[in-house]
Amino acid sequence: MNIDKVFKLAKGFFGRSKNCKSLARERVEKGLEYNYVSRKLKKRDFRKMWIERINAGARQHEMTYSDFQRGLIASGVEINRKILSELAVSEPFSFKVLVDHSKNTVSNLHPKSYIPLDQPKN
Amino acid sequence: MSRAIFKNPLTSSHLWHVIDASGHRVGRLATKISELLRGKHKPIYDRSVPLECGDYVVVLNAHKVEFTGKKWDQKMYRKHSGYPGGLKETLAKDMLVENPEHIIRHAVMGMIPKNNSKFYLGKRLKIYDGIFNPHQGQITATPSSPIALNIGPFVEKQIEPTQEQIDEYYAGYKLQINNDSQSFDLLETKVRSHKDQLKRERRLLRKKRVNELKPLRSPPKTEEIDN
Numbered sequence: 372m373n374i375d376k377v378f379k380l381a382k383g384f385f386g387r388s389k390n391c392k393s394l395a396r397e398r399v400e401k402g403l404e405y406n407y408v409s410r411k412l413k414k415r416d417f418r419k420m421w422i423e424r425i426n427a428g429a430r431q432h433e434m435t436y437s438d439f440q441r442g443l444i445a446s447g448v449e450i451n452r453k454i455l456s457e458l459a460v461s462e463p464f465s466f467k468v469l470v471d472h473s474k475n476t477v478s479n480l481h482p483k484s485y486i487p488l489d490q491p492k493n
Numbered sequence: 494m495s496r497a498i499f500k501n502p503l504t505s506s507h508l509w510h511v512i513d514a515s516g517h518r519v520g521r522l523a524t525k526i527s528e529l530l531r532g533k534h535k536p537i538y539d540r541s542v543p544l545e546c547g548d549y550v551v552v553l554n555a556h557k558v559e560f561t562g563k564k565w566d567q568k569m570y571r572k573h574s575g576y577p578g579g580l581k582e583t584l585a586k587d588m589l590v591e592n593p594e595h596i597i598r599h600a601v602m603g604m605i606p607k608n609n610s611k612f613y614l615g616k617r618l619k620i621y622d623g624i625f626n627p628h629q630g631q632i633t634a635t636p637s638s639p640i641a642l643n644i645g646p647f648v649e650k651q652i653e654p655t656q657e658q659i660d661e662y663y664a665g666y667k668l669q670i671n672n673d674s675q676s677f678d679l680l681e682t683k684v685r686s687h688k689d690q691l692k693r694e695r696r697l698l699r700k701k702r703v704n705e706l707k708p709l710r711s712p713p714k715t716e717e718i719d720n
Contacts, residue, residue, distance in 0.1 A: 420539060428536040459536040466536075 421456040428459030432470045442473030445485050499537075499545045507617075508548040508641045509632040514597065515557040516647030522558065523600035526550050529642060530605065530614045543610040551628055552620045556593040559647070560585060570599065594620040 374392060380402070381388060381395040388398040426436035443450070448469070450458075458466040479488055499505045510529050514522060532538050532546030539546060560568065568585040588596055597620050605611050619628060626632075 423533065423538050423540070424536050427534055427538050430534070431536075456536075463536070 418452060421452040424456040424459050425452060428456075428463070428466050429470055432467060432474075434470055434474060438477050439470060439473050441480070441483075441485065442476040443469065445480055446472065446476040448472070499542065505545060506636060508638055509551060509628065509635055510548055510642050510644075511551045511553065511626060511632070512644040513554055513646050514552050515554045516559055517644075518647070519558050519560055519596060519600050522644075523597065523604055525642075525644070526552070526597070526601045526618065527604035530601070530617055534642065543606075543608075544613055547614055547617060549617045549619065549628075551626055551632075552597055552618070553624055553626060554646075555597055555620050555622045556589060558593075558596060565589075570595065593622050 374396075377392075377396050377399050378389070380399045383389065384395065384398055384402075388394045422436060425439065429436055429439040450469075455466070455469070458469070480486065481488060512522070512526065528534055529550050530547050531543060532548060535546055537546055565586045566584065570583045570585070570588050571580060573580050583591065585596065598615070598618060601618055602611065602615055605614055621627070
């Protein structure tokens with residue numbers, strides 16, 4: 372990589388990592404590698420946070436995240452986890468409507484299953 | 494949206510939860526306390542700001558907690574001073590006399606993530622031996638919320654099985670037992686073969702349900718959401 376570009380990318384680094392050519396090159400390459408990896412990790416971290424928030428919102432109405440999602444999927448509600456978590460935080464009454472809808476759907480399914488009660492299990 | 498939540502004074506004020514530990518099992522109680530300390534009961538939970546969404550927890554009657562089984566006589570609390578031979582072991586029943594707060598605190602701190610926030614979250618856990626709550630003034634000054642979880646003493650769950658459940662309970666194990674060694678050997682064989690059969694059936698059921706977990710695209714229901 373061009374050394375001027377290396378020093379431009381190394382701006383703000385600690386100690387000699389921003390001034391010394393050999394150290395800056397090494398740190399910049401490692402930093403770009405971290406950047407690449409973190410772009411993959413960020414997607415997982417946000418999905419995990421959405422699930423935690425949906426779980427907390429659903430548990431306020433005596434329902435677990437697993438049953439809540441099962442009810443929504445079985446009834447064809449295709450709201451994704453990001454929007455569900457936003458609803459849980461900023462629109463709790465809309466979220467409650469979804470929880471009630473999911474409860475109604477789950478009560479018509481076999482336990483831990485997507486099969487309706489009026490159909491045979493096997 | 495993640496960080497703007499905590500600029501709202503309603504969401505950024507920490508709640509206080511008062512828990513009476515009388516009769517509670519230590520581990521089950523500690524799981525609830527650790528979730529309250531981290532704020533996992535709130536929809537605004539965010540693991541990147543652990544000190545913002547966590548709450549304060551006050552535990553009273555610390556000496557009235559319970560262990561299941563023989564843990565009072567067998568469970569040990571250990572610490573080491575660093576010098577040779579400096580290991581100090583305390584039985585749970587002796588710890589209850591010396592420092593009853595440590596039993597709950599040790600259980601809760603083991604369930605909190607081991608990072609830099611562990612120390613500050615631990616300071617929000619207030620454990621007292623007795624019924625007096627010294628933080629009552631702070632609790633009244635905090636705005637109340639329906640999320641605040643005040644747990645009373647432990648209440649044993651009442652199980653009242655119906656006659657059908659009682660009959661079902663013994664299904665598969667109705668065996669005639671006679672007082673001779675040959676029958677006992679046969680009995681053991683029958684019980685083992687029955688358990689193997691149950692295990693096989695469960696394995697087949699688990700394999701079958703792998704395909705079952707895909708959602709069904711049933712015809713659209715009339716009870717769709719109207720908003």
